[in-house]
Amino acid sequence: MTQIPRSALILGLAGVIPFVWGALTVLSPPLADWGQRSLGARFVGPYIQLFYGAVILSFMSGVLWGFATKETGARAATGYALSTLPALWAFFFTGGGPTSAGTSLIMGFLGLLLLDWQFWRWGLAPAWWMQLRVLLTALLVACLAVGVLT
Template identity: 75%
Template sequence: MNTIPRAPLVLGLLGLLPFVWGAATVLSPDLADWCIRTLGSRFVGPYVQLFYGAVILSFMSGVLWGFATKTQGAQAATGYALSVIPALWAFVMTGNGPEAAGLNLMVGFAGLLLLDFAFWRWGLAPVWWMHLRVLLTAVVLICLAIGIFA
């Protein structure tokens, strides 16, 4: 069964909103101006993407940690060690300005997809996991690229 269950799919897609919103405010100066006046500059362009991206990488560390609890011994130790990488990456690599931080988040999300694949291959993630993660990661990477390069 490779069909993504409705709840993870809907929640995953909703979780993309800050990335999509950030890209939209980069592409539309009028929307960015409205957002600055209404919500504040924290919710515009790459700023919302960078902050939220660091939060999501940290969240995904917790998800991978949960997968690691399904195993024992050396595989568990490896899983736990790998699971902290996205959070540490977000903490260490999101400084040095918005462009560098955005590029580093892109690398972080691409690396996370590799970790997702490893945990899925080990049978620790649901069978539908990679279908969801590829979809979400593709949208995140496109949105971050807009925030950096547009």
């Protein structure tokens, strides 16, 4: 296995912070109260997780699109089409309240992991890609589960 570049690992883990913060504010009402007073209601509990999760799914569509540019012909077209799925998932399935939206995001990120694997299998993603994506997906799904199950 190829080691994950330090900068990619640090930035990837930093991207999990809003999910962790959201889970912590679900589990700790005093922290949620402080966060709401200091940052606003949108930046605590499941709300930060849901908004940020939709943004990240859309961002990951762009990442996959970039991988698809390494191909030509039918495989490129397939890659471009597949790359739109995470953003479309976020757009169509993250409404309806925090529990259903959180569940949809969990499913979206697990589906994204399958897409990551396919692009990696095609040789379009870096050799270390799946190590990073499995780690980040496990962390953010665990955080989202706090919001869904609590």
